[in-house]
Amino acid sequence: MDLTDSPEEAEFRAQLRAWLARTLPGLPPKPPPDDWPARRAYDLDWQRTLHDAGYAGLHWPVDAGGHGATPTRHLIFLEETERAGAPYVGANFVGLLHAGPTIAAEGTPEQRARWLPPVLRGEEVWCQGFSEPGAGSDLASLRTRARRDGDHYVVSGSKLWTSHAEVADWCELLVRTDPGAPKHRGITWLAMPMDAPGVTVRPLRTLAGSHEFAEVFLDEVRVPVANRVGAENDGWRVTLVTLSFERGTAFAGEVVACRRLLRELARAARADGRWDDTPLRRRLGRLNAEFRALWRLTQWNVSEAERTGGAPGAGGSVFKLRYSHARQELFDAAAEILGPDSLDLDRPWALERLSSLSYTIAAGTSQIQQNIVAERILGLPKGR
Incomplete structure (x- = not known):
């Protein structure tokens, strides 16, 4: 794997930097973090700007509406936009990083033509309807049922921690279509319109005061069979494609953001005289090495996906496992440097620290990632 820019990549990086320098000063102020309708509008506007x-x-x-660029060029895009302080995907997270790539990989030509262009143009938002009250880490235990009724599935059940449900147009939804099958073999992946009759959204307020998650209740919701991605009862395999994107490259921009925060912490430590504290300086140095290694691991993962022509594989679990813990360690260090200010919820770092606590759970718990690494990379037998 070559970690240096080719001449073409260096030219792309320079052009992107110039465009960001011209574009970012003209953006409107970012809405408050708890105003998701306003954040949806802001995030969609930014996506339209990128599209144009x-x-x-x-x-x-x-053929999915993209440019067919290499994953390496995509990483350059993430690196440069984060360094410039450009908006991240925000409410477009699920559509751009989960559902969209899954439909691009597994959808029919008709499904690609219907759902992917609106995501790229900043016209529609997706949410993720995977977890349930009794099916989080053990996602295959989901109980939301879908029975076939002619050209529709009739769906009943509930979902929990549904990202951006209150502002979403579509939901990537996992349902059980064969209750008698082994739990991994009776699942189907559906695209559900969020304005369908029988869908009720109840926002959940997090510890940080935001409500980007929701409970979603489904009461006899009719979803066209044409909205099924993959074959009936083959949804677990499709789900693994989704999760490989979620764990493989979806956090790449956040690694760059953590490296930027680390530099800001170092400046803060110098400003208040804490830089002479050898243990603190050593701690920040080790974190710098951690995040540099995580960035190289991301490059390796996407290079492997590029070489094999597939989605990110089990290496994404290695990344997710270490990143979630490194992020928590970073914000613990931020709390040490900021002192009482780290508890001020009006400060972005305080909110980020609270959200970092969820990263060992979100996108698959650390225990699940350890099992994946043990079984699929180290070849160890499954636990009993």
């Missing part, structure tokens, strides 16, 4: 400039869906296949 030719930067939307860089690494998506051309």
Whole structure:
């Protein structure tokens, strides 16, 4: 794997930097973190800006509406936009990083044509309807049922921790279509319109005061069979494609953000005289090495996906496992440097520290990632 820019990549990086320098000063102020309708509008506006400039869906296949660029070029895009302080995907998170890539990989031509262009153009928002009250880490234990009724599935059940449900147009939904099958073999992946009759959304307020998650209740919701991605009862395999994207490259921009925060912490430590504290300086140095290694691991993962022509594999679990813990360690260090200010919820770092506590659970708990690494990379037998 070559970690240096080719001449073409260096030119792309320079052009992107110049475009960001021209564009970012003209953006409106970012809405408050708890105003998700306003944040949806802001995030969609930014996505339209990227689309109009030719930067939307860089690494998506051309027949999915993208530009067919290499994953390496996509990482350059993430690195430069984060360094410049550009908006991240926000409410577009599920559509751009989970559902969209899954539909691009597994959907029919008709499904690609219907759902992918609106995501790239900043017209529609997706949410993720995977977890349930009794099916979180053990996702295959989900109980939301879907029975076939002609050209529709009739869905009943509930979902929990549904990201951006209150502002979403579509939901990537996992349902059980064969209750008698082994739990991994009776699941189907559906695209559900959030305005369908029988869908009720109840926002959940987090410890940080935000409500980007919700409970979703489904009461005899009719979803067209044409909205099924993959075959009936083959949804677990499709789900693994979704999760590989979620664990493989979805956090790449956040690694760059953590490296930027680490530099800010070092400046804060110098400003208040804490830089002479040898243990603290050693701690920040080790974290710098951690995040540099995580960035290289991300590059390796996408290079492997590029070489094999597939989605990110089990290496994504290695990344997710270490990143979630490194992020918590970073914000513990921030609390040490900021002192009482780290408890001020009006400060972005305080909110980020609270949200960092969820990263060992979100996108698959650390225990699940350890099992994946043990079984699929180390070849160890499954636990009993």
